[in-house]
Amino acid sequence: MPLEHRTPAGSPRPSGYSHVVRAGNLLFISGQVAYDANNELVGPGDIVAQTRQAFANLGLLLRDAGARWSDVAKLNFYLTDM
DSSP, rough: OOOEEEEOOOOOSSSSSEEEETTTEEEEEEOOOOBOTTBBSSSTTTTHHHHHHHHHHHHHHHHHHTOOGGGGGOOOOOSOOO
16 A cells, blocks of 8 residues: 655644654554654644644645544643643
8 A cells, every 4th residue: 555645834843753644544643742743843832832833734735635523533641740
C-alpha cells in the first residue's frame, strides 16, 4: 500500500518528517505543538494559548486531509509540566 505524506500550507514547517501520512483510509498525524505557520511559538508561558494553537494545527491537518474531528479515533497528550 503506498503512503501519502502531507504537510499542508499554513501548518508549521517540520524538519525531517511529514505532519500527516495517509495509509489507505487511515490518517496518522504527528504530534503538534504551539507553533504557527511562521514556526513561532504562540503564547510563551500561556498553556491555554498553546493548547488552542496545537488544536488549531490539528484541525488544519484534518481539514487538509478531508477529515473532521468526528473522524478522530484516538488522541494522546504529553505534558512536560502540569
